[in-house]
Amino acid sequence: MTAASPPEVLRAPLIVEFPFTRSLGPVQSAFLTGLRERVVLGVKTSDGSVMVPPVEYDPATAEELRELVEVAPTGTVTTFAWNGHPRPNQPLGTPFAWVLVRLDGAGTALLHALDAPGPDAVRTGMRVRIRWAAERTGSITDIACFEPCEPDEPDVPDVPAEGPQATTTTPHDGAFAEPVTGIVAPARLDYTYSPGRAQTAYLGALAEHRTVGERCPSCRKVYVPPRGACPTCGVATTDRVEVGPRGTVTTFCIVNIKAAHTANLDLEVPYVYAHIALDGADLALHGRIGGIPYDRVRMGLRVEPVWTEGGRYPDHYRPTGEPDAEYDTYKELL
Ligand SMILES: [Zn+2]
Incomplete structure (x- = not known):
């Protein structure tokens, strides 16, 4: 017996990205508006500790939280990971550390970037401070990054676990002129698909x-x-089986809404999208039906693919002119 060589499998880079627009609610709005004004706000939880970034509901009791307090722009690194190869749109273009920083006055740590010359320059317990972005818009990137405090400021030897902390906080009513009420968060997945x-x-x-x-x-x-x-x-x-090319429309829908942002679906409405059972297949695939008025398309219509130059899929399916298929021949494929 000889080992079969593995068949060549396709691979391709894929990028999925979209802007995600969301409203902020009262607490996150105050937090991001505060950053624009170089103020870091946390929220007091039911046990008296302060969460930064703030949340609207107590994670332990689910009680509504609204008591905002200002914490310091300085803090302590509670843990870190060195990022030697920053990717596009990360906070810094040069190698940096991802850090969790417990700001003075806060009981929880905030994730951000620390500008440091190398991994040896980053320690748990080291004292850091916020470097503000020159232009601030009400976004987490208004904190450009963290940077080490002066060398004579000693490390915190034992970083306490998260929880209540004797705090240096100032009550804050969260009111700012022209508050930030929403953000657009770009979501992006960049991967290799096989x-x-x-x-x-x-x-x-x-x-x-x-x-x-x-x-x-x-x-x-x-x-x-x-x-x-x-x-x-x-x-x-x-077991590979060639099917089609002809097939039968099993179900269909009439599309009346023009796709706003899909350049390759720039079709005049209405048009018909159908499930098509190719001859020999036990599963219907879908495709657009053309070459027939949209209101003449029907279940059982016999169709064949129409390819365009360079197309990787049939552009659409058109009637073959054959008599319609009997319902019994495709009823299991609906
Ligand atoms: Zn089976």
């Missing part, structure tokens, strides 16, 4: 304008696109 063995074969066949599924050895169903395993039997599907 579709695995089954989908690699599927995509490879699509490049030749063929559609290839996989058959379950147990229930004999043919899955398109293949997932590598039968979702019913739980066994690996290895």
Whole structure:
């Protein structure tokens, strides 16, 4: 028996990003507006300790928290991790430490960046202070980073565990002119995607304008696109089966809303999006129906794919002109 060489599996970089807009509520609004004014606000919890950053509800009792206090712009590093290779949009462009800093007066620690020459210059217990951003807008980045205090300020030898702390805080009513009420937080995932063995074969066949599924050895169903395993039997599907190209519309919807931000879906509405069971497949895939008025599309309509130059998927499916499929032939695929 010879070992089969592993099949070539596709890989591609993928980036998913979107701006996430959220309102802040009274406590976070005061916190971020405070940062804009170079003031760090915490909130007093029911046991008298101070949380920075502040939250609206007590994590232990779920009681509503509204008593804001100002804490100091100096604090103590409670733990850290060195970041030798900063990524785009991180707080500093040069290597820095991620630190948890317990600001003087606070009972909890705040995550931020510490500008330090190297990992040997960072210690648990070291004293640090806020370096404010030159331009502040009401965002956590109004704290540009932390920086070490003067060398003659001694470390805190035993960093106390989180909890109540004898505090140097000043009551604050949280009122500022023109408070920040919302933020836009950019969310971004930057990763390498591998579709695995089954989908690699599927995509490879699509490049030749063929559609290839996989058959379950147990229930004999043919899955398109293949997932590598039968979702019913739980066994690996290895038997490749070419399906289509023709198929039957099993269900459909009429789209009346134009996609606002999707350049590659710049279609005139209304149009029809359908589930299509390709001949030989036991799972319907979806595609747009063209070449027929939207209000003439129906269940059982026989369709075939239309490819455009360079397209990786069929651009749409159009009627073949065959008689409609009998309901019994596709009723299990709805
Ligand atoms: Zn099966």
